Amino acid sequence: xxxxxxxxxxxxxxxxxxxxxxxxxxxxxxxxxxxxxxxxxxxxxxxxxxxxxxxxxxxxxxxxxxxxxxxxxxxxxxxxxxxxxxxxxxxxxxxxxxxxxxxxxxxxxxxxxxxxxxxxxxxxxxxxxxxxxxxxxxxxxxxxxxxxxxxxxxxxxxxxxxxxxxxxxxxxxxxxxxxxxxxxxxxxxxxxxxxxxxxxxxxxxxxxxxxxxxxxxxxxxxxxxxxxxxxxxxxxxxxxxxxxxxxxxxxxxxxxxxxxxxxxxxxxxxxxxxxxxxxxxxxxxxxxxxxxxxxxxxxxxxxxxxxxxxxxxxxxxxxxxxxxxxxxxxxxxxxxxxxxxxxxxxxxxxxxxxxxxxxxxxxxxxxxxxxxxxxxxxxxxxxxxxxxxxxxxxxxxxxxxxxxxx
Numbered sequence: 323x324x325x326x327x328x329x330x331x332x333x334x335x336x337x338x339x340x341x342x343x344x345x346x347x348x349x350x351x352x353x354x355x356x357x358x359x360x361x362x363x364x365x366x367x368x369x370x371x372x373x374x375x376x377x378x379x380x381x382x383x384x385x386x387x388x389x390x391x392x393x394x395x396x397x398x399x400x401x402x403x404x405x406x407x408x409x410x411x412x413x414x415x416x417x418x419x420x421x422x423x424x425x426x427x428x429x430x431x432x433x434x435x436x437x438x439x440x441x442x443x444x445x446x447x448x449x450x451x452x453x454x455x456x457x458x459x460x461x462x463x464x465x466x467x468x469x470x471x472x473x474x475x476x477x478x479x480x481x482x483x484x485x486x487x488x489x490x491x492x493x494x495x496x497x498x499x500x501x502x503x504x505x506x507x508x509x510x511x512x513x514x515x516x517x518x519x520x521x522x523x524x525x526x527x528x529x530x531x532x533x534x535x536x537x538x539x540x541x542x543x544x545x546x547x548x549x550x551x552x553x554x555x556x557x558x559x560x561x562x563x564x565x566x567x568x569x570x571x572x573x574x575x576x577x578x579x580x581x582x583x584x585x586x587x588x589x590x591x592x593x594x595x596x597x598x599x600x601x602x603x604x605x606x607x608x609x610x611x612x613x614x615x616x617x618x619x620x621x622x623x624x625x626x627x628x629x630x631x632x633x634x635x636x637x638x639x640x641x642x643x644x645x646x647x648x649x650x651x652x653x654x655x656x657x658x659x660x661x662x663x664x665x666x667x668x669x670x671x672x673x674x675x676x677x678x679x680x681x682x683x684x685x686x687x688x689x690x691x692x693x694x695x696x697x698x699x700x701x702x703x704x705x706x707x708x709x710x711x712x713x714x715x716x717x718x719x720x721x722x723x724x725x726x727x728x
Contacts, residue, residue, distance in 0.1 A: 342606030346599070349633060352424075352640045360418040360647075363404070367422035370399050371429040379430045380689045382551040389551070390512055393436075397467025401426075401437055403445040405585070409461035411445075416655075417647035420592035424643070427593035428600045429692075431699035432552030434593040439508040440464060442585035444471030447517045447528055450581065451573035456530060460515065472513040472540075474504040474531075474557050475579050482712050483727075484519075484526075484576060489559065491520035491527060498529060498564045503556065506706065510540035510555035517570075518559065519579050528573035529564050537562040548698040584657050587707045588650060591663030592643045594703060595636065597696040598671035602632045604691045605678035612683075619681070628677045635670040642666060658720035665713040672700045 347353075353361055374392055382389055396402055400412040401422055407413040427434035445464050448456055448471075463469035480486045489502025500520050510516060516531045516538070531538060537560040542553050570578070606629060609620030619625050646663050649655040675697040679686040687694050704710060719725050 342603035342608075342610070345606050345610065346603055346633070350637045350640070352421075352595075352644065355641075355644050356421055357415070357417060360415060360421045363400075363412075363414055363418040364421035364425055366399055367401060367425040368428075370395065370401070371426050371433070375426075375429045375433055379551060380692075380695070383430070383432075383695055384550070384689070386546070386550045388432075388512065388553045392433075393470065394467040396437065397465060402467055403441040403449075403461065403465045405441065406445060406449050406461070406465075409449070409457055410465040411449075411461065412465075415647075416588070416650035417644070420589065420643055420647045423589040423593040424596035424599075426596065428596035430551055430695070431593065431597060431703055432549050434589065434596070435508060435549065435552055435703075438586045438589045438593075439473055440471055442589055443473035443582050444513075444515070444517050446582045446585050447473065447570060447573065447578070448530065451528060451570040451578055452530070453567065453571050455567065456570070460530070469514045470509055470512055472507055472509040472516045472533075472555075473579075473582065474507045474510065474516050474518045475583075476504060476506050478503055478505040478556070482709055484579065487519065487521055487526060489518070489520040491522045491529065491564075494563070496566045498566065498568060500529060500531065500559045500562045500564060502559050504559070505556045506543070507540070507555050507557050509553055510557045511542050511553055513540075516557070518562075520559075525574055526576050526579070528570035528578055530568050530570065531559075531562060531564055535562050535564065546702075548702040550695075550698075580657075583707055584660050587660045587664045588646065588655075590703060590707055591646055591660065591667050594664075594667040594671040594700065595639045595643055597700055597703075598632075598636050598639065598667075598674040601671075601675040601678035601693045601696050602629075602636055604693055605629065605632065605681040608682050608685075608691070625681060628681055632674045632677050635674055639667040639670050656720075658716060661708070661713040661716040661720075664708060665710055665717070668700060668704050669710065672697065672704065675700060 374395055404412040404414050405419040423434050426437060445461060448460050464471055475484060491498050491500045513533050516533055518529045518531045519526055539558045540555040542555050609625050610618055612619050642663055646655060675693055678693045682691055715726050
């Protein structure tokens with residue numbers, strides 16, 4: 323698929339602006355830094371997010387409702403597996419993919435997470451490590467949004483230590499039989515297939531598991547105070563039988579799932595800045611409109627200092643995302659550099675959201691503004707695809723050459 327036509331979404335037909343957006347753009351606008359193709363895809367994602375997701379997202383979050391009916395539209399827009407080539411995928415640049423992630427997360431982290439789980443994790447695992455038969459069978463359907471995939475790696479006791487994986491797969495005639503428990507698996511209860519990682523004779527291997535297979539069950543995790551418009555599950559695999567050709571033939575060892583995780587982490591680098599921008603725009607719009615002591619609160623020094631701090635960190639994070647995107651497109655991006663982006667941008671997005679809430683005052687905790695929803699979601703983003711501590715240790719190892727994970 324080529325870059326979208328201007329009539330679908332282009333810089334000349336931009337979506338409606340948000341409160342504070344024009345004022346923020348007057349100081350810093352990331353759009354101007356994007357190559358033409360990336361900007362077209364950014365505008366397409368922005369339009370979809372604002373027209374299809376934004377109108378119902380607060381209600382969906384309140385009701386913990388995943389709006390599955392939007393998935394086909396994401397596929398039609400070319401946003402699923404968009405960084406992959408062939409098999410119905412758009413084959414766009416890393417920068418274009420990142421810019422789309424930014425726009426989706428500017429509305430809600432849960433939908434950038436969906437695109438990430440579908441494309442960066444499940445589809446990437448098949449594209450990189452699957453057989454030609456698997457690619458032909460699954461990737462076109464997933465790219466079109468007709469099939470949903472999930473990525474079952476994390477375990478209840480494992481968390482940041484996937485090397486401690488207890489899920490096992492064994493041969494039984496021509497089949498594989500998989501047993502184990504996974505937790506915090508996005509989309510697992512609505513997925514058609516699961517990419518399940520299990521230990522085979524001491525080596526981690528990947529499998530494509532149809533979710534209607536006997537012994538597979540996925541239970542959504544209840545009581546979440548973040549990612550409420552998204553789905554995360556506990557998955558039980560009770561002697562799930564998979565045909566012999568269900569194994570991903572090229573996936574051997576933890577390097578395989580880790581390479582998929584790095585794709586997802588890269589999307590977070592951009593996405594977190596989308597949430598940060600949304601919070602900054604909301605705070606800026608409110609600061610220019612709300613009056614206390616006879617004038618707009620944006621006219622007080624302390625409020626301006628907060629806005630300035632937010633802008634500086636947003637601009638730094640956005641520039642880092644653009645820089646890492648250019649490196650990824652050039653083929654020079656390393657996992658350690660992805661960790662720099664994930665660690666910094668999520669951490670700073672949370673700080674920006676906190677300052678935005680303080681500017682909004684009491685109204686900042688209501689659904690009138692998106693800030694508390696973003697703040698809660700970002701705390702979840704901070705935890706998945708590597709916690710702050712894990713990324714700090716990745717960077718520490720890169721700097722010193724000494725592992726400190728144990």
